[in-house]
Amino acid sequence: MSAPVTGPVPTLTATPRVLSIAGTDPTGGAGIQADLKSIAANGGYGMAVVTALVAQNTRGVRSVHTPPTGFLREQLDAVSDDVETDAVKIGMLGAPGIIAEVSGWLRRVRPPIVVLDPVMVATSGDRLLTPEAEQALRDLLPLAGLVTPNVPELAVLAGAGPARDWDEVVRQALEVSGRWGVRVLAKGGHLAGDEVSDALVDAGATDPVRRLDAPRVHTSSTHGTGCSLSSAVATWQVVTGDWFASIDRSKRWLTESLRHGEELNVGQGHGPVSHFAGLWERGGRDTSTGDEWWQRIDGLRRATDADPFLTGLADGTLAGKAFRYYLAQDAHYLEGYAGVLSRLGQLADDPVERAFWVAAATACVTTESNLHRTWLGASERPAPGPATHEYLGHLRQAVETGYGQGVAAVLPCYWMYADIGHRLAPRAAGNPYAEWIATYADPLFQYATQQARSITDRVAGAASPPLREEMWRAFERSAQLEREFFAAAL
Numbered sequence: 097m098s099a100p101v102t103g104p105v106p107t108l109t110a111t112p113r114v115l116s117i118a119g120t121d122p123t124g125g126a127g128i129q130a131d132l133k134s135i136a137a138n139g140g141y142g143m144a145v146v147t148a149l150v151a152q153n154t155r156g157v158r159s160v161h162t163p164p165t166g167f168l169r170e171q172l173d174a175v176s177d178d179v180e181t182d183a184v185k186i187g188m189l190g191a192p193g194i195i196a197e198v199s200g201w202l203r204r205v206r207p208p209i210v211v212l213d214p215v216m217v218a219t220s221g222d223r224l225l226t227p228e229a230e231q232a233l234r235d236l237l238p239l240a241g242l243v244t245p246n247v248p249e250l251a252v253l254a255g256a257g258p259a260r261d262w263d264e265v266v267r268q269a270l271e272v273s274g275r276w277g278v279r280v281l282a283k284g285g286h287l288a289g290d291e292v293s294d295a296l297v298d299a300g301a302t303d304p305v306r307r308l309d310a311p312r313v314h315t316s317s318t319h320g321t322g323c324s325l326s327s328a329v330a331t332w333q334v335v336t337g338d339w340f341a342s343i344d345r346s347k348r349w350l351t352e353s354l355r356h357g358e359e360l361n362v363g364q365g366h367g368p369v370s371h372f373a374g375l376w377e378r379g380g381r382d383t384s385t386g387d388e389w390w391q392r393i394d395g396l397r398r399a400t401d402a403d404p405f406l407t408g409l410a411d412g413t414l415a416g417k418a419f420r421y422y423l424a425q426d427a428h429y430l431e432g433y434a435g436v437l438s439r440l441g442q443l444a445d446d447p448v449e450r451a452f453w454v455a456a457a458t459a460c461v462t463t464e465s466n467l468h469r470t471w472l473g474a475s476e477r478p479a480p481g482p483a484t485h486e487y488l489g490h491l492r493q494a495v496e497t498g499y500g501q502g503v504a505a506v507l508p509c510y511w512m513y514a515d516i517g518h519r520l521a522p523r524a525a526g527n528p529y530a531e532w533i534a535t536y537a538d539p540l541f542q543y544a545t546q547q548a549r550s551i552t553d554r555v556a557g558a559a560s561p562p563l564r565e566e567m568w569r570a571f572e573r574s575a576q577l578e579r580e581f582f583a584a585a586l
């Protein structure tokens with residue numbers, strides 16, 4: 097039974113009204129066009145005041161047209177005379193006159209949330225801020241609640257050369273934060289490595305450096321990532337009131353959008369990210385944590401694919417003895433696994449999820465008895481091997497720690513088998529193991545895998561960052577044990 101609800105009932109948050117003050121990108125990937133998409137994708141209502149009209153595309157900037165500053169003021173006043181703005185995101189400012197105008201407006205209107213993306217140079221390498229404007233931009237920093245420089249921009253703000261590694265990024269961010277009394281989101285997109293780190297740096301806080309890591313997406317579609325991230329953070333900050341939580345949500349959304357950027361097929365240079373990919377896929381705002389984990393175990397999955405047990409299954413050369421050992425272990429495993437699944441059924445609050453786990457446990461028992469009838473003789477029953485023991489021990493421990501950990505721990509057993517089955521089935525046609533492989537390529541099993549994935553996404557989407565981290569560890573450990581389970585047969 098779930099605990100009775102006590103304390104204040106949270107009210108539904110109204111849609112955040114977010115204003116972007118930035119330059120344009122007619123190809124829609126950066127600047128104001130990206131900001132509006134990002135605000136909408138993250139659940140806000142976007143508004144836009146144009147500082148500069150930029151003739152640019154995914155390959156570079158051709159020219160910049162700056163309307164008179166008096167007209168900029170008219171745009172800003174047109175918004176603030178009429179609309180109550182919950183958050184402002186500031187992007188390309190270009191020149192000192194524009195900075196002065198925006199600074200004056202901020203002092204008059206005092207919007208509650210201000211995120212400043214100190215745009216200086218486009219991804220293409222073209223300057224978007226005149227060198228004379230750099231000092232004026234530094235003077236604007238204290239008016240912002242958060243400043244989001246990339247590596248070269250941070251260096252300019254710190255008055256140093258571009259950082260070459262993460263420690264230097266953090267040092268420069270602390271320096272900028274301390275000197276201007278501003279929170280800094282230091283972004284590591286320009287550094288190398290398979291993980292991309294960002295950090296919320298606040299020199300005056302008890303915990304001055306709070307880091308977030310995400311898997312690096314290997315893509316050329318990185319145009320407008322900074323614009324999109326800062327707009328998302330401004331939007332989430334209205335909802336959460338917590339900078340770190342807002343950055344975490346935004347970054348997970350951005351990583352997913354980066355992953356789908358190339359599918360848009362826009363332009364020949366650095367293409368845009370796909371702001372609405374998650375929305376299109378799931379009809380909701382939550383990001384797919386499962387997809388992120390799946391990408392993180394990419395190396396492990398490749399290694400599993402190359403495992404001699406699996407290559408032997410695919411081409412039919414696997415020794416019958418090894419296969420029979422594997423099946424006997426699988427029978428032990430399924431027995432324990434059915435218990436773990438029914439425990440998940442007891443823990444689930446949601447009736448649809450409860451029904452899913454109970455049905456899954458039943459299916460597991462049926463599969464195990466079929467396995468005995470069709471593949472294993474009654475006499476063949478070696479004791480559970482160390483890999484089987486360890487895997488089951490891990491699953492039982494995870495499910496006893498909590499529903500989220502349990503859900504995450506059982507996911508690899510679905511997903512890795514469904515994935516391997518789907519890919520091996522066509523290659524194995526006609527060989528002695530084809531029938532066994534076909535059970536995992538079966539559409540019903542693929543469908544169950546989809547359901548297990550969406551349950552995981554739902555639970556992880558609602559989880560606190562520490563719980564999500566525990567879920568990830570449970571998932572990753574299961575994926576490793578899945579591989580060891582195959583390897584143990586040889």
Ligand SMILES: Nc1ncnc2c1ncn2[C@@H]1O[C@H](COP(=O)(O)OP(=O)(O)O)[C@@H](O)[C@H]1O
Pocket residue numbers: 245246247283284285286292293294310311312313314315318320321322323325347350351354
């Ligand atoms: N290839 C990538 N994969 C995942 N995240 C990325 C990638 N490139 C950039 N990011 C993220 O996008 C955001 C913008 O990063 P960055 O490239 O440093 O700034 P900018 O777009 O302003 O140059 C940061 O949160 C960064 O971690």
Ligand SMILES: Cc1ncc(COP(=O)(O)O)c(N)n1
Pocket residue numbers: 118119120121126127128150152187188215217218219224318319320321322323324
């Ligand atoms: C109008 C405008 N503003 C900002 C950027 C920077 O884009 P990025 O986010 O890729 O650094 C841009 N290219 N154009």
